[in-house]
Amino acid sequence: GENVEQHPSTLSVQEGDSAVIKCTYSDSASNYFPWYKQELGKGPQLIIDIRSNVGEKKDQRIAVTLNKTAKHFSLHITETQPEDSAVYFCAASNTNAGKSTFGDGTTLTVKP
Amino acid sequence: ETGVTQTPRHLVMGMTNKKSLKCEQHLGHNAMYWYKQSAKKPLELMFVYNFKEQTENNSVPSRFSPECPNSSHLFLHLHTLQPEDSALYLCASSQAPTGSGANVLTFGAGSRLTVL
Numbered sequence: 686g687e688n689v690e691q692h693p694s695t696l697s698v699q700e701g702d703s704a705v706i707k708c709t710y711s712d713s714a715s716n717y718f719p720w721y722k723q724e725l726g727k728g729p730q731l732i733i734d735i736r737s738n739v740g741e742k743k744d745q746r747i748a749v750t751l752n753k754t755a756k757h758f759s760l761h762i763t764e765t766q767p768e769d770s771a772v773y774f775c776a777a778s779n780t781n782a783g784k785s786t787f788g789d790g791t792t793l794t795v796k797p
Numbered sequence: 798e799t800g801v802t803q804t805p806r807h808l809v810m811g812m813t814n815k816k817s818l819k820c821e822q823h824l825g826h827n828a829m830y831w832y833k834q835s836a837k838k839p840l841e842l843m844f845v846y847n848f849k850e851q852t853e854n855n856s857v858p859s860r861f862s863p864e865c866p867n868s869s870h871l872f873l874h875l876h877t878l879q880p881e882d883s884a885l886y887l888c889a890s891s892q893a894p895t896g897s898g899a900n901v902l903t904f905g906a907g908s909r910l911t912v913l
Contacts, residue, residue, distance in 0.1 A: 709812070717900055721821075727905030728887050774840060776900070783828075783894035784853065785838035785902065 687712040689777050691788025698765050698797050705736070706791045708775035709757040715777040717787075718751060718758045723772045765795045800824045803888050803905035811913050812878060813902040818908045820871040820888030826903070828894040829871040831863060835884040835909065846871060878912045885909050 696793040721729035845853035
């Protein structure tokens with residue numbers, strides 16, 4: 686089955702700096718890679734996703750890159766703000782099989 | 798509010814109790830999921846339902862019994878649980894379990910379960 690590894694497990698940055706979270710996956714059949722943000726007391730919320738036919742996607746301060754050959758994808762947050770502090774999860778899935786495998790999460794802390 | 802509502806938000810139960818968790822989605826989705834979130838395994842899939850039919854049981858102990866009476870409602874019936882079952886139980890839904898809408902999950906806020 687699919688195996689997703691996520692690094693780092695914790696990340697602390699100064700407000701205004703950039704943050705990068707990386708994930709690797711094992712199943713070459715995976716074709717959908719979402720990122721979820723989980724704030725305290727809430728469930729994970731989708732913030733950005735990328736499909737295997739695209740190498741990069743950007744939405745304001747967040748971007749995701751995908752390297753299918755190396756089987757890794759990354760989340761980039763620029764100009765971080767305190768409200769970006771949360772746990773971030775990556776996931777990989779094969780939409781034909783219909784099951785997502787999640788990374789173990791990264792706790793991001795943005796210091797004011 | 799995400800469109801997926803879970804009740805209760807917090808539940809404390811003894812090992813001999815029977816309780817149920819409820820999930821309701823107002824998104825018109827056809828697939829619903831139960832996930833367990835704990836410190837050991839942050840997001841662990843338990844069950845998947847597609848059009849009310851169970852399509853995935855991820856080797857979950859029988860003390861957890863899911864029920865999906867229709868595409869909008871999902872229950873998790875709990876009985877004779879163990880303290881190690883204490884966790885946050887998350888419900889999610891997606892447009893479909895496979896295809897282009899698959900795996901785009903909308904999560905509820907979760908039910909925090911404590912087993913004494």
